[in-house]
Amino acid sequence: MTRHAWRRDRTAALIRKASLDAAAFVPGPSFHYLTGLDFPLMERPTLLFVTTGGGIVAIMPELERLKWSSAFPDAETFYWQDSDGFEDAFAAATRALGAAAVGVEGGRMRMFEYEALRRHMGNGDVRNADAALQALRIAKDEDEIASLSRAIEISELALGETLEEGSAPALPSAPLRRC
Secondary structure, eight states: OOHHHHHHHHHHHHHHHTTOSEEEEOTTHHHHHHHSOOOOOOSSOOEEEEETTSOEEEEEEGGGHHHHHHHOTTSEEEEEOTTTOSHHHHHHHHHHHOOSEEEEOTTTSOHHHHHHHHHHSTTOEEEEOHHHHTHHHHSOOHHHHHHHHHHHHHHHHHHHHHHHTOSOOOOOSSOOOOO
16 A cells, blocks of 8 residues: 555545545645645645545546546546536536535635535535544654654754854944934
8 A cells, every 4th residue: 555545544534533424635735645746726626535435536627637647547537627617527526426524624725615615515514624634644654754854854964064164144233223
């Protein structure tokens, strides 16, 4: 199992524990954490859904098809393009999810995506799941701990070299004038 698949399985467990059917993520730290891919948060809605079984459903702009499909060829993905708009992709994705309750990162998701998701959930429920998902990136695996330790080591070495070079340059001795 890949690191990202393991993370999605952990996410699925958090979703189940929160009595949700799926969680939706927009591009940002959690999206990257779960996929390893970087997408810009732009005017084109891009959503990743993780289901209680760890499955992936996605809404992707057509211009991201190659990047997404090469990394996740088996994901149930609904592409859309500017000329057609994104409404059909949202409708198809929410039908595919069949979810009664979808959690979102309330501190990350813009009203734009939230409202589109809510519009297409029918009788479903879209909830702020920040509390349920906060453990997602807080708990670190061995590789993440090793990476953090290495980053600290590099920072300490850089600080040591900076301090060895001498003190910071002196400030000018002329008095400061008030404006």
